[in-house]
Amino acid sequence: MAFDGKESDNGVVEFQFYRPENRSKWENIQKAIYDKPSGQCFGRTPKNWGQLLGFYMIFYIVLIALFAICMQGLFFTLSEKEPRWKLDDSLIGMNPGLGFKPISPKTEEGSLIWYNITDPSTITKWVKLMDEFLKPYKTNQTGENFVNCDFGKLPKSDEVCVVPIQQLGQCNPDRHYGYHSSSPCVFLKLNRIFDWEPEFYNSSVESMPDDLKYHIDNATKSHDDRKQIWVTCNGIDDFDKENAKEFNYYPRGFAGYYYPYKHVKNYLSPIVAVEIVNITPNVLVSIECRAWARNIFYEGGSLKKSGSVTFEIQVDSDYKLPENNVTLYKTEVK
Known part of the structure; x- marks a missing residue:
């Protein structure tokens, strides 16, 4: 994280940065799974996850419905007793x-x-x-x-x-x-x-x-x-x-x-x-x-x-x- 820069006498703008936290590998894994301060799980908040799951659920429901309609249309042209083309x-x-x-x-x-x-x-x-x-x-x-x-x-x-x-x-x-x-x-x-x-x-x-x-x-x-x-x-x-x-x-x-x-x-x-x-x-x-x-x-x-x-x-x-x-x-x- 950086602060607003301060211009020196020679016109160079200097910025200050936070030193990265010194965490162990295990702490990094824990933070990736669940970040308590931001409430993120695997990099997403519960709201993000809900939006993502909702989108794919609707997407696949529509896809399955279209496939079912196509198959029903195909079966409508077929007969169990005789072939369509003879x-x-x-x-x-x-x-x-x-x-x-x-x-x-x-x-x-x-x-x-x-x-x-x-x-x-x-x-x-x-x-x-x-x-x-x-x-x-x-x-x-x-x-x-x-x-x-x-x-x-x-x-x-x-x-x-x-x-x-x-x-x-x-x-x-x-x-x-x-x-x-x-x-x-x-x-x-x-x-x-x-x-x-x-x-x-x-x-x-x-x-x-x-x-x-x-x-x-x-x-x-x-x-x-x-x-x-x-x-x-x-x-x-x-x-x-x-x-x-x-x-x-x-x-x-x-x-x-x-x-x-x-x-x-x-x-x-x-x-x-x-x-x-x-x-x-x-x-x-x-x-x-x-x-x-x-x-x-x-x-x-x-x-x-x-x-x-x-x-x-x-x-x-x-x-x-x-x-x-x-x-x-x-x-x-x-």
């Missing part, structure tokens, strides 16, 4: 993807299915994954809004069709889904797209495999039986087709009465079980499965794929790798 207006679009199970939880294994018939531990892994996938389908599908559908009995708007696991044929849990043999199974399922309805192939077309052509033209009993999204699987190239020649389907496609998907409670997507019969052992085989409907657009290739799914499968019959690692690299045996 089909072509949505990011998903209207071309459903085809997926398969089982898929290894290890990312580095990708879409490879590998097991050894003589090693139960490699078989158990895939059986458990299949069991986990089927859990929703094994629950009791009776009562509530479940109905047994067929082409003459379609579900009402608040009902869902039963997906019977009895239709899985040889791909059932009692047979370990074929993973105890050289004829393993995979499950196929279409991605859900709200309000999407399939346009069926009621007759065969030239681009279809011969077995599907025969099934549509000869094995279907009525026009209604052809209201399905057909499924086919084949090896990708000649080598793959030579080592995976036969496929069985349970059932042959996704029945039309499961569509469109309307986000109804308890809805389960239909599944198709595909049995790959007698794969050549100790060889890596690449397989592509495709869904057939007039409004499912197919595009092959390894980079951009549409309307189909690709996976690799290898069934070994012993513990030893053959020379030159031909079990892992099929290109070496071509």
Whole structure:
């Protein structure tokens, strides 16, 4: 603190200052926390603190109110029953993807299915994954809004069709889904797209495999039986087709009465079980499965794929790798 200055003879103004108080570090800390003479706590009087807290309280109340109004406005545009943007207006679009199970939880294994018939531990892994996938389908599908559908009995708007696991044929849990043999199974399922309805192939077309052509033209009993999204699987190239020649389907496609998907409670997507019969052992085989409907657009290739799914499968019959690692690299045996 300084006093008013006093001018000396040479014109220099001299001031006097108080010597600072000689306080200890602890006394400085105490004074910073609470200064008794001025009544300040942490450098502010109670009035200052009240003004500061009042300002921030009002500020955050207004901020929270504005956020709540914005969120309420957003929720007002949304529906719990259906998406705001559908089909072509949505990011998903209207071309459903085809997926398969089982898929290894290890990312580095990708879409490879590998097991050894003589090693139960490699078989158990895939059986458990299949069991986990089927859990929703094994629950009791009776009562509530479940109905047994067929082409003459379609579900009402608040009902869902039963997906019977009895239709899985040889791909059932009692047979370990074929993973105890050289004829393993995979499950196929279409991605859900709200309000999407399939346009069926009621007759065969030239681009279809011969077995599907025969099934549509000869094995279907009525026009209604052809209201399905057909499924086919084949090896990708000649080598793959030579080592995976036969496929069985349970059932042959996704029945039309499961569509469109309307986000109804308890809805389960239909599944198709595909049995790959007698794969050549100790060889890596690449397989592509495709869904057939007039409004499912197919595009092959390894980079951009549409309307189909690709996976690799290898069934070994012993513990030893053959020379030159031909079990892992099929290109070496071509």
